[in-house]
Amino acid sequence: MASSSSSSSLPVLSHPNISTLVSHSGIPVIDLSKPYSKQLIVRACEEFCFFKIINHGVPMEFITMLESEAAKSFSLPLSEKEKAGHANTLGYGNKNIGKNGDVCWVEYLLLNANTKSNAQRTTVKSFGKLFKQVRA
Template sequence: MPPSAQQHKCRSSIRSSHSSNINAMVVPAAAAPECGRREAVAAAAAAVFCRRGRGVVVPTVDMSAPAGRGELSRQVARACAGSGFFRAVNHGVPPRVSAAMDAAAAAFFARAGAEKQLAGPPDPLGYGSRSIGANGDVGELEYLILHASPDAVARKASAIDREDPRRFRILKA
């Protein structure tokens, strides 16, 4: 059943970018994909939900902390409380490593639901999905939450990338 105008869902994803163009982080609703089209939301991408006719601005946080670590913490907290997302810049991760992570995540989210479930349930980390719709938006939100510890990622790696689990967990700078 197609969504009503009130239920119209706009979904777009912003891939990690090493561009200094802050305007690239403004997502106009007109640029969002068609409703009902299932999009992979990569671990390194921020899913942005918007209402028809409006764009969403994703805050940018400079991880080099030019104003000090206390201000960096406040910026991250404000971004998470405000939009739920932020774009990290000056994080020191080489573009090649970010691109490899994006590719691994996109491949994971393109799999069939039953295969993705092997990397779950979120306990609290792992793969999960849930239906959304409380505010008129409809669809399914998928997520893959991993601990920063290489050992923790290694435990889930075979379920995330069955062809070559090392590809997902070993990203060298």
């Protein structure tokens, strides 16, 4: 029996099932042009912890440049990456996961679309330039 709550209006996630959206690399692919994309993002976060978004409107040229800059940033020595700091809106971070830091190691970049502050950082300065190009 259907409920009158707002959750009854949500699409059944098994149609399409998130597993049918998993790419050949094992990463869920979510199409933002679909009406049920929000729910699939939730499922992907719960089941996979990450996902790939398609039909988001970001130009492929920008994505390619951003991936290139990310690869450059992550390949720097740890001492250089740490110069970017763990900022509130932009910077490099790393963390050992697990009670004793023995489960895994995570590296990440914190990004913000505020180009005025992005270009100020030493290690990830080029990201600010990329954001300015996209916003222009």
